[in-house]
Amino acid sequence: MQWEQVKDWLSAARSIAVLTGAGISAESGIPTFRGEGGLWRNFRAEDLATPQAFARDPLLVWEWYAWRRELIARAEPNPGHLALAALEPRIPEFHLITQNVDGLHDRAGSRAILKIHGDLWDLRCTRCQRQWTDRSVPLVELPPRCECGSIARPGVVWFGEGLPPCVWEQARRAASGCQLLLVVGTSAVVYPAAGLAPLAKSAGAKVVEVNVGDTPLSDLADVTLRGPASEILPVVCG
Numbered sequence: 001m002q003w004e005q006v007k008d009w010l011s012a013a014r015s016i017a018v019l020t021g022a023g024i025s026a027e028s029g030i031p032t033f034r035g036e037g038g039l040w041r042n043f044r045a046e047d048l049a050t051p052q053a054f055a056r057d058p059l060l061v062w063e064w065y066a067w068r069r070e071l072i073a074r075a076e077p078n079p080g081h082l083a084l085a086a087l088e089p090r091i092p093e094f095h096l097i098t099q100n101v102d103g104l105h106d107r108a109g110s111r112a113i114l115k116i117h118g119d120l121w122d123l124r125c126t127r128c129q130r131q132w133t134d135r136s137v138p139l140v141e142l143p144p145r146c147e148c149g150s151i152a153r154p155g156v157v158w159f160g161e162g163l164p165p166c167v168w169e170q171a172r173r174a175a176s177g178c179q180l181l182l183v184v185g186t187s188a189v190v191y192p193a194a195g196l197a198p199l200a201k202s203a204g205a206k207v208v209e210v211n212v213g214d215t216p217l218s219d220l221a222d223v224t225l226r227g228p229a230s231e232i233l234p235v236v237c238g
Ligand code: BJW
Pocket: 020, 021, 022, 023, 024, 026, 027, 032, 033, 034, 035, 038, 045, 049, 099, 100, 101, 117, 156, 157, 158, 159, 160, 161, 162, 163, 184, 185, 186, 187, 188, 189, 190, 191, 192, 210, 211, 212, 213, 214, 215, 227, 228, 229, 230
């Protein structure tokens, strides 16, 4: 059975990388970007998660983030996040690469987290570039402002922006050096993150996908486990 096979690979591997996307947090009650319920006021992520959208209407973009901050503040890590956190200390070389900005991996106890799309709780000044963390929900003012008086933006990566170079380099290295890449809950349509699985595969790693549906990676994966991450991960990582 495929689940047994993956369980064996996970317990034998000395070097594992995991790539997670919004699907791992779906069962914590956080909407994914592209599935059902992923829309906020009929906007797609591609309409809001861009520097152009923010320049045009910072309040609208901040309202989306304020809505998400409230949902996330109320959410708890689910058994999928917890299973990855429990796997980490058992593997000599373990890297968790996440596209998620919700911080649920941190709250589940994961340590080596590479946040390639940033962090929702970080803010950055659009003028002086000062960065800080603000976990208050709701935010005191929208859009939030820096001490210097200018508008702040969320500390996340939008379409058309580069990923944090150092974090991205570590993610690339983790994917190209691992024996097994576990890809969990991502539609694998957003680059460069979606390129990590082909990179791992071409470097000789096994690729295992965990997803409720098909993705462009499903054919490349050595094994695809179909179902909710919160049910599959506790079994295969256990
Ligand atoms: C479950 C489940 C359950 C549900 N259990 N599974 C090459 C080709 C084409 C385009 C490009 C390219 N290279 C770059 C681009 C442009 C662009 C891009 O990729 N566009 C495509 C959409 C076409 N990429 C970029 O712009 C990136 N930057 C870049 O490339 O810089 C270099 C550069 C700079 C300047 C000029 C030129 C090049 C940046 C991408 C940033 C993405 N940002 C966002 C927002 C982050 C902040 C925020 O959260 O607000 O990141 S967009 C959004 O999508 C977010 C996510 O991290 C990302 C991926 O989404 P994810 O996680 O996969 O979620 P979903 O909803 O798509 O999928 C959920 C999955 O879960 C589904 O498969 C479900 O089936 C599954 N699921 N429940 C298991 N219970």
